[in-house]
Amino acid sequence: MTEATAQYAPPPELARNAHVSGRAAYDKLVAQAETDPEGYWGGLAREFISWQTPFTQVLDRSQAPFFKWFADGRLNVSYNCLDRNVERGLGEKTALIFEADDGQVTRVSYSELLERTCRIANALRSLGVKKGDRVVIYISMSVDGVAAMQACARIGAIHSVVFGGFSAQALRDRIADTGASIVITADQQVRGGKQLPLKAIVDEAIGLGGCESVRNVLVARRTGGAVPFQAPRDLWLAELTEGQPSKCEPEWVEAEHPLFLLYTSGSTGKPKGVQHSTGGYLLQAAVTTKWTFDLKDDDVFWCTADIGWVTGHSYIAYGPLALGATEIVFEGVPTYPDAGRFWKMIQDHKVTVFYTAPTAIRSLIKAAEATEAVHPKQYDLSSLRILGSVGEPINPAAWEWYHRHVGGGRCPIVDTFWQTETGGHMITPLPGATTLVPGSCTLPFPGIAAAIVDETGNDVPHGHGGILVVKQPWPGMIRTIWGDAERFVKSYYPPELKGYYLAGDGAIRDAQTGYFTITGRIDDVLNVSGHRMGTMEIESALVAKTDLVAEAAVVGRPDDTTGEAICAFVVLKRPRPHGEEAKQIAKELRDWVAKEIGPIAKPKDIRFGDNLPKTRSGKIMRRLLRSIARGEAITQDTSTLENPAILEQLAQAN
Numbered sequence: 322m323t324e325a326t327a328q329y330a331p332p333p334e335l336a337r338n339a340h341v342s343g344r345a346a347y348d349k350l351v352a353q354a355e356t357d358p359e360g361y362w363g364g365l366a367r368e369f370i371s372w373q374t375p376f377t378q379v380l381d382r383s384q385a386p387f388f389k390w391f392a393d394g395r396l397n398v399s400y401n402c403l404d405r406n407v408e409r410g411l412g413e414k415t416a417l418i419f420e421a422d423d424g425q426v427t428r429v430s431y432s433e434l435l436e437r438t439c440r441i442a443n444a445l446r447s448l449g450v451k452k453g454d455r456v457v458i459y460i461s462m463s464v465d466g467v468a469a470m471q472a473c474a475r476i477g478a479i480h481s482v483v484f485g486g487f488s489a490q491a492l493r494d495r496i497a498d499t500g501a502s503i504v505i506t507a508d509q510q511v512r513g514g515k516q517l518p519l520k521a522i523v524d525e526a527i528g529l530g531g532c533e534s535v536r537n538v539l540v541a542r543r544t545g546g547a548v549p550f551q552a553p554r555d556l557w558l559a560e561l562t563e564g565q566p567s568k569c570e571p572e573w574v575e576a577e578h579p580l581f582l583l584y585t586s587g588s589t590g591k592p593k594g595v596q597h598s599t600g601g602y603l604l605q606a607a608v609t610t611k612w613t614f615d616l617k618d619d620d621v622f623w624c625t626a627d628i629g630w631v632t633g634h635s636y637i638a639y640g641p642l643a644l645g646a647t648e649i650v651f652e653g654v655p656t657y658p659d660a661g662r663f664w665k666m667i668q669d670h671k672v673t674v675f676y677t678a679p680t681a682i683r684s685l686i687k688a689a690e691a692t693e694a695v696h697p698k699q700y701d702l703s704s705l706r707i708l709g710s711v712g713e714p715i716n717p718a719a720w721e722w723y724h725r726h727v728g729g730g731r732c733p734i735v736d737t738f739w740q741t742e743t744g745g746h747m748i749t750p751l752p753g754a755t756t757l758v759p760g761s762c763t764l765p766f767p768g769i770a771a772a773i774v775d776e777t778g779n780d781v782p783h784g785h786g787g788i789l790v791v792k793q794p795w796p797g798m799i800r801t802i803w804g805d806a807e808r809f810v811k812s813y814y815p816p817e818l819k820g821y822y823l824a825g826d827g828a829i830r831d832a833q834t835g836y837f838t839i840t841g842r843i844d845d846v847l848n849v850s851g852h853r854m855g856t857m858e859i860e861s862a863l864v865a866k867t868d869l870v871a872e873a874a875v876v877g878r879p880d881d882t883t884g885e886a887i888c889a890f891v892v893l894k895r896p897r898p899h900g901e902e903a904k905q906i907a908k909e910l911r912d913w914v915a916k917e918i919g920p921i922a923k924p925k926d927i928r929f930g931d932n933l934p935k936t937r938s939g940k941i942m943r944r945l946l947r948s949i950a951r952g953e954a955i956t957q958d959t960s961t962l963e964n965p966a967i968l969e970q971l972a973q974a975n
């Protein structure tokens with residue numbers, strides 16, 4: 322953040338009418354949360370959630386870092402998101418505006434979504450699914466996807482949504498780790514005019530072995546395309562739900578009952594099953610949706626994330642519905658039929674709050690600069706009042722373009738920093754309270770004790786970079802890693818950090834304003850188009866190609882569109898290839914990684930070497946590989962390097 326950077330104060334009228342109105346109101350909430358965190362969160366939990374049994378204790382620290390929130394309270398998430406809104410008289414209000422890939426629109430009211438959810442919930446119960454059982458959902462953006470999540474919540478089953486772009490292998494690993502008894506999927510998915518498999522991949526995943534826990538696969542019909550069907554295991558969702566009652570008694574669960582597991586990359590090979598709670602998570606999703614987006618009853622909210630990611634959980638499946646909002650669920654991609662799709666949809670549905678990722682913005686900037694017709698200025702975007710960004714740092718140039726060309730210069734941009742593990746926003750502007758600085762996620766959400774410390778947990782002064790931590794627990798935080806409590810403590814509460822939550826990102830605070838800027842991951846996790854990818858995960862996939870690959874190291878390098886790009890350095894079990902042969906093998910390896918993990922994990926660059934730069938003790942020197950990947954001259958100390966000549970070879974090998 323330089324002094325020359327522009328600042329944008331909240332538009333006065335928006336600030337006047339905002340839920341959190343003005344900086345003083347923000348400061349007051351922060352102070353209240355600091356002096357009496359339990360009073361603050363307890364009050365919000367009573368305001369935002371309808372409890373079947375009220376809680377008597379807000380926070381139980383006795384088994385820290387396994388914190389418990391509202392532990393003796395009972396509730397049901399689906400009751401809070403659906404029945405409660407119908408009871409309030411919102412039954413006819415549109416909950417979901419579903420727009421299919423081909424542009425077809427379906428509106429679903431709160432009553433209809435409740436009914437759909439109940440039928441799926443009853444169907445699951447009829448198959449013997451009970452509280453605590455796991456259900457894997459492998460489906461694209463759809464009404465059934467949202468209803469399936471709500472249905473699991475309704476009966477206390479724990480869902481684990483797997484992004485529809487993940488491969489059979491990745492799906493298998495997640496099914497096996499959760500021990501799911503049911504998989505909910507669709508025949509196919511449609512993206513960008515193309516039909517892509519879903520059910521066939523489920524079959525392939527189960528065929529890989531280790532998924533013996535799966536009793537049934539429920540298949541929604543999306544395309545009607547022919548898919549393999551294996552009775553009695555496979556069941557059509559529509560046929561199964563048709564005969565079910567449209568009402569379903571919710572299972573009232575303890576606040577700490579797991580609501581869902583969501584797998585995310587860590588710095589070691591195996592993805593972590595991040596476990597979220599019911600009460601604390603719902604509170605975090607609801608209160609951040611309301612305050613960060615200043616969401617009002619007549620807003621049309623659109624979060625472009627997929628339900629396969631945490632953003633689609635908190636800001637599609639749960640937060641907006643808990644508030645009785647109207648929201649868009651979009652099946653397609655931003656560039657189909659052309660790169661004006663987002664702008665056209667904002668215009669058509671009169672979207673008021675729009676939440677997307679920097680990588681989408683950057684690619685749409687490129688498209689708009691190349692083709693006049695898809696520039697946002699060709700569309701009527703005057704309905705917009707607030708814009709949001711999530712998933713990775715938004716560079717000031719993209720921020721300014723988004724602000725000017727999409728927001729017409731009048732819409733605040735909330736740059737929301739958070740993680741799968743945090744359940745909801747952690748550091749973010751509030752649109753009616755925070756003066757914005759492009760490139761900064763500004764200040765912590767009230768009640769979030771974010772701070773920057775050194776390796777021993779001591780505070781670093783503003784203006785100095787350090788490690789981002791959260792000093793106090795918060796309701797929406799990760800509870801554990803499914804089946805691996807030890808890894809939970811090791812990953813997030815390392816002993817040297819004084820009991821603070823370790824986010825895994827570096828950050829710096831501005832000397833004057835105290836504003837936070839995230840400087841990127843401090844572990845071996847890459848952020849490609851806002852998707853988290855562990856370098857180890859990709860390396861494991863590469864070396865799993867045992868007929869070809871001897872050794873592989875993966876690093877990131879900056880990329881104009883995707884934020885970071887994946888670069889793989891590969892040593893083959895045969896002589897180093899050149900020219901056409903190198904291209905051919907690189908393609909083979911990319912396809913292999915897509916098959917092992919998913920297309921999002923494909924390395925952009927693959928360089929072949931006779932060896933990798935290693936220390937005398939045999940450790941791969943990744944910092945040197947990072948420099949090579951960026952095309953930088955090596956200025957670091959290479960004296961511990963066993964084989965210095967390799968650097969030259971890898972630098973040439975492009």
Ligand code: 6R9
Nearest residue numbers: 711712713714736737738739740741839853
């Ligand atoms: C919600 C989500 C989390 C990681 C996180 C950080 C990066 C997310 C950001 C951001 C800078 C922002 N990140 N939002 N970096 N500014 N506004 O993205 O969850 O997929 O778990 O990724 O993404 O590096 O640690 P998740």
